[in-house]
Amino acid sequence: xxxxxxxxxxxxxxxxxxxxxxxxxxxxxxxxxxxxxxxxxxxxxxxxxxxxxxxxxxxxxxxxxxxxxxxxxxxxxxxxxxxxxxxxxxxxxxxxxxxxxxxxxxxxxxxxxxxxxxxxxxxxxxxxxxxxxxxxxxxxxxxxxxxxxxxxxxxxxxxxxxxxxxxxxxxxxxxxxxxxxxxxxxxxxxxxxxxxxxxxxxxxxxxxxxxxxxxxxxxxxxxxxxxxxxxxxxxxxxxxxxxxxxxxxxxxxxxxxxxxxxxxxxxxxxxxxxxxxxxxxxxxxxxxxxxxxxxxx
Amino acid sequence: xxxxxxxxxxxxxxxxxxxxxxxxxxxxxxxxxxxxxxxxxxxxxxxxxxxxxxxxxxxxxxxxxxxxxxxxxxxxxxxxxxxxxxxxxxxxxxxxxxxxxxxxxxxxxxxxxxxxxxxxxxxxxxxxxxxxxxxxxxxxxxxxxxxxxxxxxxxxxxxxxxxxxxxxxxxxxxxxxxxxxxxxxxxxxxxxxxxxxxxxxxxxxxxxxxxxxxxxxxxxxxxx
Amino acid sequence: xxxxxxxxxxxxxxxxxxxxxxxxxxxxxxxxxxxxxxxxxxxxxxxxxxxxxxxxxxxxxxxxxxxxxxxxxxxxxxxxxxxxxxxxxxxxxxxxxxxxxxxxxxxxxxxxxxxxxxxxxxxxxxxxxxxxxxxxxxxxxxxxxxxxxxxxxxxxxxxxxxxxxxxxxxxxxxxxxxxxxxxxxxxxxxxxxxxxxxxxxxxxxxxxxxxxxxxxxxxxxxxxxxxxxxxxxxxxxxxxxxxxxxxxxxxxxxxxxxxxxxxxxxxxxxxxxxxxxxxxxxxxxx
Numbered sequence: 001x002x003x004x005x006x007x008x009x010x011x012x013x014x015x016x017x018x019x020x021x022x023x024x025x026x027x028x029x030x031x032x033x034x035x036x037x038x039x040x041x042x043x044x045x046x047x048x049x050x051x052x053x054x055x056x057x058x059x060x061x062x063x064x065x066x067x068x069x070x071x072x073x074x075x076x077x078x079x080x081x082x083x084x085x086x087x088x089x090x091x092x093x094x095x096x097x098x099x100x101x102x103x104x105x106x107x108x109x110x111x112x113x114x115x116x117x118x119x120x121x122x123x124x125x126x127x128x129x130x131x132x133x134x135x136x137x138x139x140x141x142x143x144x145x146x147x148x149x150x151x152x153x154x155x156x157x158x159x160x161x162x163x164x165x166x167x168x169x170x171x172x173x174x175x176x177x178x179x180x181x182x183x184x185x186x187x188x189x190x191x192x193x194x195x196x197x198x199x200x201x202x203x204x205x206x207x208x209x210x211x212x213x214x215x216x217x218x219x220x221x222x223x224x225x226x227x228x229x230x231x232x233x234x235x236x237x238x239x240x241x242x243x244x245x246x247x248x249x250x251x252x253x254x255x256x257x258x259x260x261x262x263x264x265x266x267x268x269x270x271x272x273x274x275x276x277x278x279x280x281x282x283x284x285x286x287x288x289x290x291x292x293x294x295x296x297x
Numbered sequence: 298x299x300x301x302x303x304x305x306x307x308x309x310x311x312x313x314x315x316x317x318x319x320x321x322x323x324x325x326x327x328x329x330x331x332x333x334x335x336x337x338x339x340x341x342x343x344x345x346x347x348x349x350x351x352x353x354x355x356x357x358x359x360x361x362x363x364x365x366x367x368x369x370x371x372x373x374x375x376x377x378x379x380x381x382x383x384x385x386x387x388x389x390x391x392x393x394x395x396x397x398x399x400x401x402x403x404x405x406x407x408x409x410x411x412x413x414x415x416x417x418x419x420x421x422x423x424x425x426x427x428x429x430x431x432x433x434x435x436x437x438x439x440x441x442x443x444x445x446x447x448x449x450x451x452x453x454x455x456x457x458x459x460x461x462x463x464x465x466x467x468x469x470x471x472x473x474x475x476x477x478x479x480x481x482x483x484x485x486x487x488x489x490x491x492x493x494x495x496x497x498x499x500x501x502x503x504x505x506x507x508x509x510x511x512x513x514x515x516x517x518x519x520x521x
Numbered sequence: 522x523x524x525x526x527x528x529x530x531x532x533x534x535x536x537x538x539x540x541x542x543x544x545x546x547x548x549x550x551x552x553x554x555x556x557x558x559x560x561x562x563x564x565x566x567x568x569x570x571x572x573x574x575x576x577x578x579x580x581x582x583x584x585x586x587x588x589x590x591x592x593x594x595x596x597x598x599x600x601x602x603x604x605x606x607x608x609x610x611x612x613x614x615x616x617x618x619x620x621x622x623x624x625x626x627x628x629x630x631x632x633x634x635x636x637x638x639x640x641x642x643x644x645x646x647x648x649x650x651x652x653x654x655x656x657x658x659x660x661x662x663x664x665x666x667x668x669x670x671x672x673x674x675x676x677x678x679x680x681x682x683x684x685x686x687x688x689x690x691x692x693x694x695x696x697x698x699x700x701x702x703x704x705x706x707x708x709x710x711x712x713x714x715x716x717x718x719x720x721x722x723x724x725x726x727x728x729x730x731x732x733x734x735x736x737x738x739x740x741x742x743x744x745x746x747x748x749x750x751x752x753x754x755x756x757x758x759x760x761x762x763x764x765x766x767x768x769x770x771x772x773x774x775x776x777x778x779x780x781x782x783x784x785x786x787x788x789x790x791x792x793x794x795x796x797x798x799x800x801x802x803x804x805x806x807x
Contacts, residue, residue, distance in 0.1 A: 026345050119496055232578055238376070466682070
C-alpha cells in the first residue's frame with residue numbers, strides 16, 4: 001500500500017485551508033523552538049567564535065577529524081565484510097539438517113544477539129587476552145565485537161530471507177538434480193540476499209554507528225580523535241560533538257541512499273514467474289522478517 | 298564466582314540491572330508514544346509534518362547513540378537548562394531516558410510505517426469511501442491492523458533498547474556496563490566469570506523475550 | 522553432506538583470513554618485545570613504544586600530529602637515556618583502564634601516563650620512579666567558596682568513572698554528590714556550564730586544564746592536596762634490569778637539568794616552579 005496516496009482524499013478547498021493552517025501553526029512552533037534553542041546556546045556562549053574557529057583550520061581536519069574518520073571507516077569496512085561472511089555461514093548452519101551444526105549455530109547467534117555490544121567489546125579487549133595469553137589489538141577487538149553482534153543479526157536476516165523464497169524454487173532445483181549445497185548457494189542465498197537487502201543495509205548503518213563505541217576501549221576513531229582529543233586542545237567538546245554527529249549523519253544517509261538506489265535497481269529486473277506467489281509470501285513473512293532484521297540497531 | 302559472594306559486589310550488579318530495567322521500561326513507553334506520533338506525521342496530508350517526521354528519522358537514526366546521550370547532558374541539561382531531578386543519578390537517568398526515547402522512536406516510526414504498508418490498500422479505500430477522515434482512517438482502521446504486523450519488529454526494537462541503555466553509562470549512571478567495569482577493575486583476575494555473569498543475565502532475559510514476541514506475533518498475525 | 526562441507530570450508534577460510542590479518546598487524550606494531558631482554562634489549566634496536574595519555578593538557582596531549590606534555594618529555598628523556606633517538610619513539614594513546622593490559626601484553630614497552638604507583642598495580646607491573654608526586658585536589662570556579670574536601674558536603678563533584686579519585690570521593694566523602702564521565706574534558710565542560718561544583722583528580726592534571734587559554738581566569742585549583750599520588754613509569758613485571766636502568770636515567774636527569782627543562786617547557790608555563798625529583802624515593806623496582 002502506497003501510504004501517501006491512499007490514506008486521505010485528494011484535498012478539497014476546505015482540506016487545503018486546514019492543511020495550510022496546520023502548516024503555519026506547526027511551522028511557527030517549530031521555528032520558535034529552534035530559535036529558543038539557538039538563543040539558549042547563544043546565552044551560554046556556545047556559538048562563540050573561538051570555539052568554532054578551530055574547524056576553519058585545515059590542520060584540525062587533517063590532524064584529528066580525518067584520521068579519526070579513516071579509522072572509523074576502516075573498522076566499519078572490515079567488520080562489514082566479516083559480518084556478511086559470518087551471517088551467511090551461521091544462517092546456513094542454522095538451516096542445516098544436522099542437529100550438531102544447527103544447535104551450536106543457533107546458540108551462538110542467539111547469545112551474541114542478546115549481549116550489549118559495549119560489554120562484548122570490553123570483554124574482547126580486556127578478557128580474551130587472559131584466555132589466549134596473546135595481546136589483543138584494539139582494532140581487532142572493535143572489529144571482532146562488531147562482527148559477532150552484527151553478523152548474528154545478519155544471520156537471522158539471511159535465515160528469514162531463505163524462508164521467504166517460495167518453496168517451489170528449491171523443489172524445482174532438487175527436481176533438476178541439484179544437491180543440497182548447490183540449492184543453497186545457487187538458488188536460495190542469492191534470492192534471500194535480494195529480498196533482505198533493506199534489512200542488510202540498515203544493519204550496516206548500525207554497524208557504522210556502533211564503531212563509535214570503540215572509543216570506550218580507546219580505539220582512535222572519530223569520537224576519540226575528533227571529539228575527545230580535539231576538545232582537549234581547544235576546550236570545545238560540544239562543538240566537536242556537533243561536527244562529529246553531522247559527519248555520521250552524512251555517511252549513514254549516503255549509505256541508506258545507496259541502498260535505496262540498489263534495491264530500486266534490483267527490483268526493476270522483476271522476475272515475472274515469482275510475482276504471483278511472492279505477493280502472498282511477502283505479506284505473511286513480513287512479521288517474521290522483523291524478528292531478524294528489526295534488531296536493526 | 299567468588300566475586301559475587303561479596304554482598305557489596307552483588308549490590309553493584311543488582312543496582313546496575315535495576316537501572317537497565319527502569320530505562321528499558323521508561324524509554325520503551327516514551328519511544329512507543331513518540332514513534333506512533335512520528336509515524337502518523339510521516340503519512341499525514343500536511344507536508345510540513347511529513348518533512349518533520351522524515352527529518353527526525355534521518356537525523357536520529359543516523360547518529361550514534363553515544364553522541365545523542367552526550368547531547369542530552371551537554372545540550373538539554375547544560376545549555377538549555379532542563380533539570381529533571383535534584384538527585385544526580387535520577388537526573389542522568391531521565392536525561393538518558395529522553396535520549397533513548399528520541400533515538401528509538403525513529404526506529405519505532407519506521408517499523409510502524411512499514412506495518413502500515415502491509416495493510417491492503419482496499420482497507421483505507423473502504424474507510425475513505427464511508428467518509429472517514431484521515432485521523433479516523435488511521436486510528437480506527439489502519440493502525441490496529443498494522444499493530445499486529447509490527448509486533449515482532451517492535452519486540453526486536455525493545456530488546457535493542459534494553460541493550461542500548463548500557464550506553465547511558467557514558468554520562469555516569471552506574472548501570473550494568475559501568476558496574477561490570479567497576480567489578481573488573483577491582484577483580485582483575487576474575488574477568489571471565491564477571492563477563493559471563495553480566496552477559497548471561499542479558500541473554501537469559503532477552504532470548505526468551507525475543508521468542509515470546511515471535512510467538513505473540515504469530516498468534517496475532519493477520520491471516521490474509 | 523554437501524552443505525556441511527561448504528560451511529566447514531568457509532569457516533576455515535574465514536579463520537585463516539583472520540589469523541593472517543592478525544599476524545599482519547603484529548608485525549606493524551612491533552610487539553615482539555616480550556622476551557627476557559626487557560626494555561633495555563628492545564631499546565638497543567633503536568625503537569621504543571611508549572604509552573601516553575592523549576587528552577590531558579600539559580601532561581599527555583595529542584596536539585596536531587604529535588604528542589606534547591610533561592609525561593611526553595619524561596618519555597623522551599628515558600628514550601634518550603636508553604639510546605633511542607626521538608624518531609625511534611612510537612607514541613601510543615593509552616587510557617587509564619588499559620595501562621596494565623598494554624604493559625602485560627607487550628603492546629607498549631613503557632607507560633608514562635599519569636600512572637600512580639600503588640600496591641595493587643605493583644602486583645602486575647613494575648614501576649620506575651616516581652618522577653613526580655601529585656595529589657588529589659579540586660578544580661573550582663574562581664569565585665567558588667569550596668576550600669577543600671571538607672567543604673564538599675552536598676556539592677556536586679565530577680571525576681572519571683572507575684578512577685581512584687572517584688573512588689576516594691565515594692568512600693571518604695560520602696556526603697558529596699559524585700558525577701562521573703568517561704573523560705576529564707567532559708567534567709571540565711560540565712564545570713564551565715555550572716552543572717557541577719568541582720572537578721577532582723590529581724592537582725597536576727587540574728592545573729593543565731586551568732592553564733588552557735579557553736578557561737583562563739575562570740577556574741582555580743584549590744591547592745590543598747588530600748592524597749599522595751607518586752607517578753611512576755610502568756613496565757613489565759619481570760623487567761627489573763630495565764626498571765633500575767630507568768631510575769638511573771631519572772637520577773641523571775635530575776642533576777643535569779633536563780628534568781627541570783621538561784617541566785619548564787610544559788606545565789611550568791603556568792608559572793609553577795619545577796618540583797625537585799627526590800632520588801632517594803626511586804625504590805619501587807621489584
